[in-house]
Amino acid sequence: MRRRSILVDLLGSGYGDRPECFRYRIEDHARIVVELIQSLETKVDFFGHSMGGAVAVVAATMAPRRARHLVLAEPNLDVGGGLLRREIAAYPESDYLLYGHAQMVATASKEGDPIWAGALAISCPRGIDCAATSLAIHWRGANCCSGYTCRAL
Structure with a gap:
């Protein structure tokens, strides 16, 4: 079976676009992905x-x-x-934007994680904060994944 792969760089992450009017919540990112797959007219x-x-x-x-x-x-x-997302979400938004983002980059760099430090450094602070604080998905028992077989790999 032939497949086509489409890699999505989430808005606000890495070198992706950073529109001011975008809210950067998980649901907002998902809506963009759904718009894309609707245009593909395939599963x-x-x-x-x-x-x-x-x-x-x-x-x-x-x-x-x-x-x-x-x-x-x-x-x-x-x-x-995850742990880093919880650390980001622990900041009030204004503090994260003012100094928290730079602190997270410095901490990642100091702790020997240059890849994460670099990725975080080029990301939109507001986008990272909004995504981290919206990660509280209550998926267990919510029937959001019914129809899927769950396997640990």
Whole structure:
């Protein structure tokens, strides 16, 4: 079976666009993904890593007839996301934007994680903060993934 892969760089992440009018919540990212897959007029296999896992779950829930498979790798699915996401979400928004983002970049760099430090440094602080604080997806028991087989890889 031939497949086409489309990699989505979430708005506000990395070198992606940073529109001022975008809210950067997980649901907002998922809506953009759903708009894309609706234009493809075919079923899709979702793959989501880290925050993209949360986006993939929400997108698959928004467009269940388009989702053939849902594959998640190190997803942030529990309330508050991963450790770094919880640290980001712990800041009040104004503090994160004023100094928290720079502190997170410096901490990642100092702790020997130059890839994360670099990715965070070029990302939109408001986008990172909004995504981190909206990661509280209550997916367990919410029936949002009914129809999917869950397997640990």
